[in-house]
Amino acid sequence: MKICMLTSGHDVYDNRIYYKEILSLKKQYDDIYIVAPGDKDFVTEDGVIIKCFPKRKNWRDRFRPMKDMYNIAKTIGADVYHAHEPDSFQVAVKLKKNFGSKIIYDSHEYYPEAFSEHFPAIKGIMEKVIYNYEKVLAKKADCIITVNDILVNKFKKYHSNVILLPNYPVLKDEEMIKEYNPIPTFIYVGGLREDRGIYKILEAAKLINVNCKYIFVGPFESESFKSKCDEYIKNNLQDKDIIFTGKIPHTKVFDYLKTAHAGFVLLQPHNWRYVNAEPIKLFEYMITRTAVIGSDFPMVKAIVDPSGSGMVVKPDSPESIAKAINNLANDIEKTKTMGENGFNKVKKDYNWSLCESRLLEAYSLLR
Structure with a gap:
């Protein structure tokens, strides 16, 4: 199975995306890509192939990165596209429509509430608009992954395959030994x-x-x-x-x-x-x-x-x-x-x- 992570705003080495999800998936799948904002393509030491597009200039600069992401992602031909924001998931929906790929929406934020904060004068209206936009998109996912019970319950209202993956830390092979300062x-x-x-x-x-x-x-x-x-x-x-x-x-x-x-x-x-x-x-x-x-x-x-x-x-x-x-x-x-x-x-x-x-x-x- 060829897997491609899509992100419009997270770093390649984002803790959840790379060090948790991707390194877990690497235990069973070899062919993994990330399409993310960055300066140049490269391959990580874990063998993950990174394909980059220019970072967006500000929160309003959304359509050009989405176009760049789609143009890169369609050349990969992944079996599963795993998206981490509403923007990148919109790209995943288009890839599913055009190529029949499976798609995952990984929602680790309260996106409608967060995006509406950019519009304080009409915050309530914008929150409803983005909520409905996210709902229409999320219904097209093959699987929804999210981080807490509030979001699980939200998505379960309109999707049958919702998985809870909290942002818990990775246990290290070596436990930290404290070296306390002499004062509190x-x-x-x-x-x-x-x-x-x-x-x-x-x-x-x-x-x-x-x-x-x-x-x-x-x-x-x-x-x-x-x-x-x-x-x-x-x-x-x-x-x-x-x-x-x-x-x-x-x-x-x-x-x-x-x-x-x-x-x-x-x-x-x-x-x-x-x-x-x-x-x-x-x-x-x-x-x-x-x-x-x-x-x-x-x-x-x-x-x-x-x-x-x-x-x-x-x-x-x-x-x-x-x-x-x-x-x-x-x-x-x-x-x-x-x-x-x-x-x-x-x-x-x-x-x-x-x-x-x-x-x-x-x-x-x-x-």
């Missing part, structure tokens, strides 16, 4: 944006009297937000141990996670998509034996509380965040136990090996 260390990993709770963490740090270290691993996503944080630190946190690493190689991230006692997952509550998400960052902390300070949203709470892997807080309340930091910093042994609890839970219930078998079974039914 709190970490955030990811893009630094206000809606990720970064500013709230800084405001909480001002309320903390315990000697703690704070590490922010990742790039600021705007200069204006960087300036806002720098100004707050200058005026309020000169006596705090705060490190911003900037963008660093993926392998270096684990050097910082090794030292951390707890990690922040503080998506802000103003966005419906955030409130109804299972952030991959949550599982990535857990798999590295790092206790969690998470938003008190239903999906996060349902993972953190039963597993005893951390604490949930009101993510827009510096006082609530500060209370959790104080609790964890003042009882390091309990915090380490939370980290161990999280690791054990991921190892048992929240890892990619559980999803891999479902993915391979879904493909076997498309032969």
Whole structure:
């Protein structure tokens, strides 16, 4: 079976697409392609053939990449085209119509809700338009793959073959051994944006009297937000141990996670998509034996509380965040136990090996 992944907006080495789905499929299928935005064609060290088209200039630049993707994909002649966005799935639908290929729609985002945010004045109208557009397309899929129960239930209303593949982490062959900093260390990993709770963490740090270290691993996503944080630190946190690493190689991230006692997952509550998400960052902390300070949203709470892997807080309340930091910093042994609890839970219930078998079974039914 020849397989071709289609993506209009994800990187070739996207964690879900490449390191989870493709490497799982490589265990049974040799002939795998990715058609994705990039600078040049190449073959990965795993033998996956990459075909590239120029990246889109902005979110409005949609039709030219779709045309490029179709022109490349039709030359591959795949048995299955596996698409990761509504745009790329529209290409897959055309390929099915013209060549009789099987097609998969892999929906890992709340696309109608996300796209409508570009049109704040008519957000509700646009959300309905995109929802109906996605519905018409998705009915033509041979299989729909998605990441949580909310999306599974949405698609099951009009499609009989819907597979749940959460974004669980891949278990490593070698488990991470912690090398804790001597003082309580709190970490955030990811893009630094206000809606990720970064500013709230800084405001909480001002309320903390315990000697703690704070590490922010990742790039600021705007200069204006960087300036806002720098100004707050200058005026309020000169006596705090705060490190911003900037963008660093993926392998270096684990050097910082090794030292951390707890990690922040503080998506802000103003966005419906955030409130109804299972952030991959949550599982990535857990798999590295790092206790969690998470938003008190239903999906996060349902993972953190039963597993005893951390604490949930009101993510827009510096006082609530500060209370959790104080609790964890003042009882390091309990915090380490939370980290161990999280690791054990991921190892048992929240890892990619559980999803891999479902993915391979879904493909076997498309032969």
